[in-house]
Amino acid sequence: MSDLAQMPSLAPHAPETRGRSLFSLAMRRFRRNRAAIAGSIVLVLVALFSFVGPLFSDHAYDQVFPSYVSVPPSLSPRPGAETLQGAMESAVQRARVRLESFTVEGHSFTATLGADQPIDPRTTRYIDRANEFDDTTVKETQEDGRKLIVEGRVTREYFPFGTDSNGRDLLVRVMLGGQISIAVGVLASLVSLGIGVVYGATAGYLGGRIDNVMMRFVEILYSLPFVFLVVLLVVFFGRSFILIFLVIGAVEWLDMARIVRGQTLALKRREFVGAAESLGLSDWQIIRRHIIPNTIGPVVVFVTVIVPKVILLESFLSFLGLGVQAPLTSWGALIAEGANNIQSAPWLLIFPSIFFVVTLFALNFVGDGLRDALDPRDR
Known part of the structure; x- marks a missing residue:
């Protein structure tokens, strides 16, 4: 009799049940709602x-682009190749010099500026003020300073929402x-x-x-x-x-x-x-x-x-x-x-x-x- 008492009980244990809180039940019902999810x-x-x-x-919420006012939305970079010539002409016109040549290769540009008087090298600031160009430097000076060959970088911006x-x-x-x-x-x-x-x-x-x-x-x-x-x-x-x-x-x-x-x-x-x-x-x-x-x-x-x-x-x-x-x-x-x-x-x-x-x-x-x-x- 003592041996039987020492034997482990063969009766199966009842499975442990865990209660669910009201919050867990609510979240379960919420996850079943596909529209809510x-x-x-x-x-x-x-x-x-x-x-x-x-x-x-790359843009700040208060950053202003004077060259791109009321531009429609597009996934293409701006400026386009067809507008770079006009943008450079406007920039050199503000500097009161002539644009004799202008070429673009990839993200770089080369321009030749001419004037009747020697051109101040600081004229490149007028080009950098435009949103289309940046890092403009004087590459070569000709005709006693009356002609400058400048080069710089074309800055391209994206405006998906305009x-x-x-x-x-x-x-x-x-x-x-x-x-x-x-x-x-x-x-x-x-x-x-x-x-x-x-x-x-x-x-x-x-x-x-x-x-x-x-x-x-x-x-x-x-x-x-x-x-x-x-x-x-x-x-x-x-x-x-x-x-x-x-x-x-x-x-x-x-x-x-x-x-x-x-x-x-x-x-x-x-x-x-x-x-x-x-x-x-x-x-x-x-x-x-x-x-x-x-x-x-x-x-x-x-x-x-x-x-x-x-x-x-x-x-x-x-x-x-x-x-x-x-x-x-x-x-x-x-x-x-x-x-x-x-x-x-x-x-x-x-x-x-x-x-x-x-x-x-x-x-x-x-x-x-x-x-x-x-x-x-x-x-």
Whole structure:
């Protein structure tokens, strides 16, 4: 009997089961939504384009190319071979000398300059000032200095998105606009999310006179003109990038508060809230643990709508001179500028609009996916 007791048990062990958290279940449902995954990938690509793209560009966002004003988009390098002759003639004309010959071989050029008087060797500065040429040096002097043979390098630039009316690379401008628009949209949405959710959940759960007073305060803020509020804050705190998303977020939380309040009024009558009250939880504990988590679905969807709305509000402020100022820009400011030049330079409107619309659709797909994944009824 003792030998049997010492023998190991031959009964199979029960398989170990691991519980899954609500977050892991929500992420599993989110990954099954192909549209939401595609939207997330698009948002990541747009963010990489906006924030990482400028690191690989040779042009600065405020760099002006006087020779390439309102140039249409092209994958070919500029200048073309047919325009180099005219560019050199314009450069030597400003130097008040004659262009007697001009040849181009690959990325190098050779030009012969002539004049009735001896030519100052510093005349090559006029050639270097043109965007097409650089590193111009005097190779040979003839006829007692009245003829110079100069050589230099042909500078070729790429403008896949074209240039604007000031000669700035639109590709880099769209990247910079994406940085500011995405930053303002996300930060302002977070401000409105933080204020609106807490305010609306508190008003809806407490109810009674407190709810009445809190919502009357919201209606008073609704009655204030948005532009007047912005001007007032700019006068007191000065114009800054941080003020832009603070002002927009301080206004957009009103809609968020009303939505969360409506959800809270429906949730406060549910059985789990009554069970939490019977356990002796305080009002703030019930709001934080039960009310706010169950309003995440509609809130997330509303946040995805706020972001493009905030981008448009930011462009409106920039148009009034209260937002982003030149040479900084945003997608909204680029779209407004492109709308004014739609007949002469339609690419100024097309490219920023494409990025804005793509970002809008991606946010909507991600919002729908998060709503379905975080819906308490699907848990």
